[in-house]
Amino acid sequence: MTAVAVYVHIPFCPSKCGYCDFNSYAMTGEIVERTARAIAQEIRQSPWRGRPAKTIFFGGGTPTYLSESQLIPIIEAVLETHPPTADCEFTSEANPGTVDMPKFAAMRRAGVNRISLGAQSFARQDLIRLGRVHQAPEIVRAVGVAREAGFDEINLDLMFGLPGQSMAGWERNLEIALSLGPTHLSLYGLTIEPNTRYYKLHLRGMLDLPTEDVHVAMYDRAMDAAEAAGLQQYEISNFARPGSQCQHNLAYWRGEEYLGYGPGAVGCFQEDGRRHRYTVLKHPERYCQAIEQGTGLWFDEEWLDEDDLRLEELMLGLRLNEGLSPTIALAERGLKKVLDRGWVEQMDNRLRLTRSGRHFCSEVAAELA
Amino acid sequence: MDQSHIRNFCIIAHIDHGKSTLADRLIERCGAIRGTAQEQMLDSMDIERERGITIKMAAVRLIYKAQNGETYQLNLIDTPGHVDFTYEVSRALAACEGALLVVDASQGVEAQTIANAGMAMNQNLEIIPVINKIDLPHADIDRAREEIEAAVAIDATDAIPCSAKSGIGIDEILEAVVHRVPPPAGDPEAPLRALIYDSHFDSYQGAIAYVRVKDGSVKKGDKIVMMSTEAKFDVDTTGHFGPGMTVNEGLGCGEVGFITAAMKSIGDAQVGDTVTKMPDLATEALPGYRKALSMVFCGLYPSDGDQYEDLRDAIDKLRLNDAALQFEPETSAALGFGFRCGFLGLLHMEIAKERLEREFGLDLILTAPSVDYQITWKGGKVEHISNPTDFPQPHELDLIEEPIVEASIMVPNEYVGAVMTLCQERRGVYTRTEYPTPQRVILHYTLPLGEILLDFFDKLKSNTRGYASFDYELAGYQPSDLVKVDILLNGDAVDALSFIVHRDFAYNRGRAMVEQLRKVVPRQQYEVRVQAALGAKIIAADSIKPFRKNVIAKCYGGDVSRKRKLLEKQKEGKKRMKQIGSVELPQEAFLSVLRVAE
Numbered sequence: 001m002t003a004v005a006v007y008v009h010i011p012f013c014p015s016k017c018g019y020c021d022f023n024s025y026a027m028t029g030e031i032v033e034r035t036a037r038a039i040a041q042e043i044r045q046s047p048w049r050g051r052p053a054k055t056i057f058f059g060g061g062t063p064t065y066l067s068e069s070q071l072i073p074i075i076e077a078v079l080e081t082h083p084p085t086a087d088c089e090f091t092s093e094a095n096p097g098t099v100d101m102p103k104f105a106a107m108r109r110a111g112v113n114r115i116s117l118g119a120q121s122f123a124r125q126d127l128i129r130l131g132r133v134h135q136a137p138e139i140v141r142a143v144g145v146a147r148e149a150g151f152d153e154i155n156l157d158l159m160f161g162l163p164g165q166s167m168a169g170w171e172r173n174l175e176i177a178l179s180l181g182p183t184h185l186s187l188y189g190l191t192i193e194p195n196t197r198y199y200k201l202h203l204r205g206m207l208d209l210p211t212e213d214v215h216v217a218m219y220d221r222a223m224d225a226a227e228a229a230g231l232q233q234y235e236i237s238n239f240a241r242p243g244s245q246c247q248h249n250l251a252y253w254r255g256e257e258y259l260g261y262g263p264g265a266v267g268c269f270q271e272d273g274r275r276h277r278y279t280v281l282k283h284p285e286r287y288c289q290a291i292e293q294g295t296g297l298w299f300d301e302e303w304l305d306e307d308d309l310r311l312e313e314l315m316l317g318l319r320l321n322e323g324l325s326p327t328i329a330l331a332e333r334g335l336k337k338v339l340d341r342g343w344v345e346q347m348d349n350r351l352r353l354t355r356s357g358r359h360f361c362s363e364v365a366a367e368l369a
Numbered sequence: 370m371d372q373s374h375i376r377n378f379c380i381i382a383h384i385d386h387g388k389s390t391l392a393d394r395l396i397e398r399c400g401a402i403r404g405t406a407q408e409q410m411l412d413s414m415d416i417e418r419e420r421g422i423t424i425k426m427a428a429v430r431l432i433y434k435a436q437n438g439e440t441y442q443l444n445l446i447d448t449p450g451h452v453d454f455t456y457e458v459s460r461a462l463a464a465c466e467g468a469l470l471v472v473d474a475s476q477g478v479e480a481q482t483i484a485n486a487g488m489a490m491n492q493n494l495e496i497i498p499v500i501n502k503i504d505l506p507h508a509d510i511d512r513a514r515e516e517i518e519a520a521v522a523i524d525a526t527d528a529i530p531c532s533a534k535s536g537i538g539i540d541e542i543l544e545a546v547v548h549r550v551p552p553p554a555g556d557p558e559a560p561l562r563a564l565i566y567d568s569h570f571d572s573y574q575g576a577i578a579y580v581r582v583k584d585g586s587v588k589k590g591d592k593i594v595m596m597s598t599e600a601k602f603d604v605d606t607t608g609h610f611g612p613g614m615t616v617n618e619g620l621g622c623g624e625v626g627f628i629t630a631a632m633k634s635i636g637d638a639q640v641g642d643t644v645t646k647m648p649d650l651a652t653e654a655l656p657g658y659r660k661a662l663s664m665v666f667c668g669l670y671p672s673d674g675d676q677y678e679d680l681r682d683a684i685d686k687l688r689l690n691d692a693a694l695q696f697e698p699e700t701s702a703a704l705g706f707g708f709r710c711g712f713l714g715l716l717h718m719e720i721a722k723e724r725l726e727r728e729f730g731l732d733l734i735l736t737a738p739s740v741d742y743q744i745t746w747k748g749g750k751v752e753h754i755s756n757p758t759d760f761p762q763p764h765e766l767d768l769i770e771e772p773i774v775e776a777s778i779m780v781p782n783e784y785v786g787a788v789m790t791l792c793q794e795r796r797g798v799y800t801r802t803e804y805p806t807p808q809r810v811i812l813h814y815t816l817p818l819g820e821i822l823l824d825f826f827d828k829l830k831s832n833t834r835g836y837a838s839f840d841y842e843l844a845g846y847q848p849s850d851l852v853k854v855d856i857l858l859n860g861d862a863v864d865a866l867s868f869i870v871h872r873d874f875a876y877n878r879g880r881a882m883v884e885q886l887r888k889v890v891p892r893q894q895y896e897v898r899v900q901a902a903l904g905a906k907i908i909a910a911d912s913i914k915p916f917r918k919n920v921i922a923k924c925y926g927g928d929v930s931r932k933r934k935l936l937e938k939q940k941e942g943k944k945r946m947k948q949i950g951s952v953e954l955p956q957e958a959f960l961s962v963l964r965v966a967e
Binding site for chain 1: 918919925926927929933937943
């Protein structure tokens with residue numbers, strides 16, 4: 001059996017941030033305990049039991065919102081159900097403010113070997129506006145504790161284009177983040193998603209967002225700063241030291257299979273010559289009921305046809321610096337247009353975005369589709 | 370069946386007053402249909418049912434056993450309810466001896482009720498007033514009765530109260546049809562004269578003529594002659610609608626039914642024409658025939674230039690079925706090859722576009738609708754122009770005339786001011802007021818057709834809280850100070866966006882058009898300047914700022930399907946864009962003119 005990427009979703013956070021449209025809930029008490037037990041049970045009952053894991057990723061939500069005694073059994077369930085390959089990358093997301101030495105140490109002992117910290121910003125105002133529960137000193141402390149606990153691979157998430165954020169503020173964030181010496185950086189431009197509090201505020205003109213020009217300049221600055229610090233860009237929003245790219249996320253972007261467990265997790269697998277994608281029940285309550293009563297867990301399942309797969313390959317492949325596979329079919333007229341505009345280039349027989357093209361990734365995908 | 374037991378009648382009503390539902394009940398009561406759950410049986414095209422309007426007429430033969438013990442053949446002829454199809458209504462009426470005039474018990478008489486009733490009276494039909502929807506809370510039967518008497522000037526003492534929805538009064542209506550509508554006159558021994566009151570195209574049988582036999586009779590094998598074209602055909606079948614097409618032995622004097630005769634196109638069976646047969650040809654055609662007249666013109670282009678031939682085939686086929694549709698090839702600098710099409714009205718235009726897209730899988734761009742202008746060139750040559758592109762330079766012409774209509778607007782007293790204001794804004798000239806009822810008046814205006822085409826009716830409705838009703842007829846041409854406004858994108862005029870407007874409105878419409886384009890044209894990689902020009906003079910300008918980014922920051926396993934669907938949509942959107950010079954325009958841009966008439 002070929003090794004596969006495994007994702008586990010922990011759907012809880014201490015509070016729900018204004019920009020967040022992920023499947024996360026600010027819940028406490030018994031439901032958290034029940035859900036943690038249900039996730040472990042779901043994994044142990046997996047139809048793919050025995051299939052080795054080449055990467056494991058705990059995301060959320062906030063995996064570290066769970067207590068040690070809730071989290072460790074889930075880790076054990078994964079490792080027993082999907083024996084890790086020798087070089088298996090095992091990431092857990094963590095939020096500064098929900099971690100301490102004992103928890104990090106226990107996670108490391110259990111097998112986690114990479115930590116992704118949702119820092120987002122080091123500026124007090126940014127963090128308050130975003131609705132984060134932590135402040136800058138806690139980020140710095142979390143990085144230190146993670147190192148001490150034995151994590152060599154550390155990622156920091158940062159966001160730009162935030163309400164009230166200036167270019168100078170963004171530069172300062174980059175500087176502090178790089179000074180902490182992470183092996184990996186995820187730098188995201190803020191996107192206003194529907195069904196978020198930010199969306200409502202934005203519609204009423206109450207978000208003081210930087211102009212499009214400033215947003216674009218912030219992204220340019222991010223690419224420059226990361227590169228200068230030895231973190232190479234390998235995807236639209238991701239930068240890493242050589243050898244430290246996130247193998248799990250690369251599996252998504254390269255269109256490989258991945259299995260998903262936990263409320264709202266998405267999986268994608270090959271069966272009977274077809275590609276399937278499923279979504280697990282999203283709400284913790286309904287998820288727990290389904291596990292406890294042994295009823296259907298997937299609320300959505302689709303079969304991907306040739307066209308779907310081609311569009312996904314195009315859309316995801318363009319995100320990567322390695323570019324598109326040479327075999328993919330492209331719209332001729334669109335290709336000419338994006339080449340003329342200098343948004344794409346040929347590199348080792350693969351088509352990829354140029355630096356200026358990275359600002360127009362979606363536009364390029366639509367032209368080539 | 371002998372003539373004394375035949376009754377031919379139709380239902381006339383204002384839109385939404387319940388005509389189709391009443392027809393359904395009559396059909397059900399006579400058992401013409403058993404076990405069909407499909408409501409509104411006369412409307413057989415999908416679009417008709419969706420829009421709740423009758424476009425093509427049908428006729429149903431009902432066999433009714435009356436209370437006097439006799440059995441009658443009742444032919445119910447449906448009529449279109451929309452003002453675009455007035456001519457077809459008049460032909461349907463000509464096929465009848467009686468009409469049910471349906472009035473909504475809570476709405477009362479409306480402009481269309483009066484117009485259609487007037488038409489029915491001109492054809493000497495026996496009119497039976499029916500007051501519908503009497504079970505609704507706001508029903509006021511007495512008031513409806515008074516209004517009918519005052520506005521339509523017919524005796525409404527015997528008006529039949531009914532509720533088509535709940536089946537109240539249906540028997541009374543059928544008895545009234547038997548006893549009040551006269552049997553058809555006409556001479557069974559005379560040479561055949563049959564009026565074509567409608568037709569439709571069938572891919573296997575060719576054009577099918579819906580006829581009312583006025584004199585003589587017709588059966589399979591007869592050699593028929595169309596009196597307007599003198600074209601000859603051999604009758605394959607005759608039949609009636611029950612309501613499906615049912616072949617029969619022949620159509621006798623006074624009967625209503627259909628004829629098939631391997632007629633290759635709908636043009637062979639033109640509405641209003643008279644059918645006669647060899648060897649005893651009728652000498653005089655039935656009155657009232659005229660060719661369908663186009664009132665609205667627009668350009669139809671495929672969004673994908675490669676589909677030009679497909680569009681031609683599709684229009685050809687649609688025309689087999691829709692004699693009122695006129696078209697000729699034209700080219701546009703912006704849109705390439707397409708067709709200039711003439712329609713009865715805006716509704717007809719929209720329906721034709723929808724049918725072309727739906728039934729033939731095409732993706733179309735419509736240019737701004739225009740009316741037909743009469744131009745007198747210097748030197749005296751007179752020409753008709755319906756395409757703004759062909760509009761002459763001021764120094765080349767002597768006179769421009771535009772089509773005008775006589776409009777009647779029925780409205781409650783309190784909205785008279787609002788209606789007059791609207792009519793004045795649309796260059797209307799007041800002619801007179803009628804006072805058919807104490808609560809409502811009829812305002813008569815002469816209005817330019819071009820001013821009522823676009824959103825006049827919507828505005829009228831919204832300015833009167835929906836109480837106004839409206840009817841009009843064409844009333845020739847009048848001289849007018851009209852100018853062409855050009856729209857420029859990055860300095861280049863886009864012919865498909867030009868429009869013709871009265872000089873006094875040029876600035877406002879130009880500005881509104883620029884504003885509208887700024888809204889519907891998506892941002893491009895370069896700045897796009899949008900300008901409106903009157904001759905060489907720029908009268909309005911704005912610009913669309915370029916977009917600087919279009920990128921999704923995050924995309925992980927859980928987002929892929931959703932983001933892919935977004936990409937599919939963008940891809941579709943791109944396909945529907947038309948490249949004009951360096952600018953990409955969405956389809957909506959070409960209809961912007963429709964949205965700016967204020």
